[in-house]
Every structure is written in C-alpha cells, then in structure tokens.
Amino acid sequence: DTEVTQTPKHLVMGMTNKKSLKCEQHMGHRAMYWYKQKAKKPPELMFVYSYEKLSINESVPSRFSPECPNSSLLNLHLHALQPEDSALYLCASSPNSALNSPLHFGNGTRLTVT
Amino acid sequence: EDQVTQSPEALRLQEGESSSLNCSYTVSGLRGLFWYRQDPGKGPEFLFTLYSAGEEKEKERLKATLTKKESFLHITAPKPEDSATYLCAVQGGIVKETSGSRLTFGEGTQLTVNP
Numbered sequence: 738d739t740e741v742t743q744t745p746k747h748l749v750m751g752m753t754n755k756k757s758l759k760c761e762q763h764m765g766h767r768a769m770y771w772y773k774q775k776a777k778k779p780p781e782l783m784f785v786y787s788y789e790k791l792s793i794n795e796s797v798p799s800r801f802s803p804e805c806p807n808s809s810l811l812n813l814h815l816h817a818l819q820p821e822d823s824a825l826y827l828c829a830s831s832p833n834s835a836l837n838s839p840l841h842f843g844n845g846t847r848l849t850v851t
Numbered sequence: 852e853d854q855v856t857q858s859p860e861a862l863r864l865q866e867g868e869s870s871s872l873n874c875s876y877t878v879s880g881l882r883g884l885f886w887y888r889q890d891p892g893k894g895p896e897f898l899f900t901l902y903s904a905g906e907e908k909e910k911e912r913l914k915a916t917l918t919k920k921e922s923f924l925h926i927t928a929p930k931p932e933d934s935a936t937y938l939c940a941v942q943g944g945i946v947k948e949t950s951g952s953r954l955t956f957g958e959g960t961q962l963t964v965n966p
Contacts, residue, residue: 739892768952777939779956780895793953821920831952838952839885842894 760828
C-alpha cells in the first residue's frame with residue numbers, strides 16, 4: 738500500500754463522457770503532481786501544484802483539467818478524451834521544498850477510452 | 852535539456868547472480884538523482900536519492916552509487932521478488948521553492964530474476 742491514494746483504480750469511458758480522477762495524501766506534502774504513463778514508457782509529467790497553486794503545465798490539452806481543492810486533494814477532470822489518451826495516470830506528492838525532494842507515487846488509475 | 856539513458860533495456864538473471872544497472876545522465880546542475888522500482892500495474896516505488904558524486908546508499912540487496920556522469924544500481928544475490936522495472940530520474944537546474952520538483956526519467960531497465 739502507498740501513502741498516496743488514487744481512485745478509481747480502473748476507468749473505462751467513452752469519448753463523450755466526463756469523468757474525474759481523484760488523488761489524496763495525508764503526509765503533509767505541499768506539492769502534488771499528475772503524470773501519464775504509457776506501456777513500457779517512463780512517466781510523463783502533466784501538471785504540478787505547489788502550495789495549491791498550479792505551477793507547471795506541460796502543454797497538456799485542455800480536455801485534461803486539474804484541480805487542487807486543498808493541500809491533501811488533487812483531481813483531474815476529463816472531458817472529450819481520445820483513444821490515445823488511454824494510459825496509467827499517476828498522482829504523486831513531495832514535501833514542501835522543491836529541492837532534492839523524492840516523489841511518492843500512488844498506484845495510478847488505469848484509464849481506457851473507447 | 853536534461854537527458855537520462857538507462858542500460859540495458861532488459862536484463863535476465865538467475866537467482867543469486869549479481870549484476871548492475873546503469874543510468875547515464877546529462878543535466879545542468881544536478882540537484883538529485885533518484886532510483887525507483889515499478890511493478891506491473893503499480894506506481895513507482897521510491898528507493899534512493901543521491902546528491903553528489905561519490906555518494907552510496909544501500910537497502911537490502913540493492914546499492915546505488917553516483918559519479919559525475921552516471922549512477923549504478925548494484926543488485927547482490929537477487930531473488931525472484933526483485934523482478935521489476937527500475938527507473939532512474941534526475942532533477943537539475945535552478946529550482947524554486949514554490950515550483951515543485953520536475954524530474955526527467957529514463958526509459959527504465961526491466962529486470963527478471965529466474966528461480
């Protein structure tokens with residue numbers, strides 16, 4: 738078990754659906770991240786929230802919309818996705834300092850877009 | 852631009868057969884080098900952080916070392932449960948306290964340990 742909890746574990750959605758991925762951590766970390774990982778590839782950074790403010794957006798399409806309601810929660814809202822968006826979506830967190838901070842990952846949401 | 856290259860892409864070992872994984876990196880001002888283990892369908896599990904050349908860290912059968920250009924993950928007498936993909940990542944450059952941590956990952960080494 739990890740200290741970063743992601744729900745749901747699996748999600749199948751059509752291209753016209755709207756869904757949300759949720760992430761929660763209670764380690765007091767002040768930075769939270771969304772990564773996308775395709776099969777046999779390393780994680781790719783999508784968004785970073787630091788102190789509940791969006792600090793990094795890696796040119797992600799607008800059909801992905803992140804939200805950080807508080808320091809423990811991170812959401813990723815999905816709308817009008819494409820089949821190529823099917824992947825493992827990983828949430829991670831790190832302590833309040835950006836310097837030399839290891840990321841702690843959740844076990845991800847396996848997303849399939851049909 | 853930071854770059855990380857891991858080798859080999861895949862490695863098969865017999866139980867008890869020690870070996871090393873390589874992570875070569877190019878980064879503007881290394882802040883930290885991180886090793887992760889990832890099991891299929893799971894998120895990466897943090898193993899080690901190395902900060903400066905010459906540093907070494909150990910955990911059970913794993914030992915990570917760092918030079919100015921590369922890092923090695925040595926696996927001593929591996930067991931089948933060590934089978935996983937091992938990811939190396941670097942953080943470099945000027946990092947602001949409020950910016951969060953941007954890591955550059957390598958492609959990983961898929962390790963299989965046969966009984």
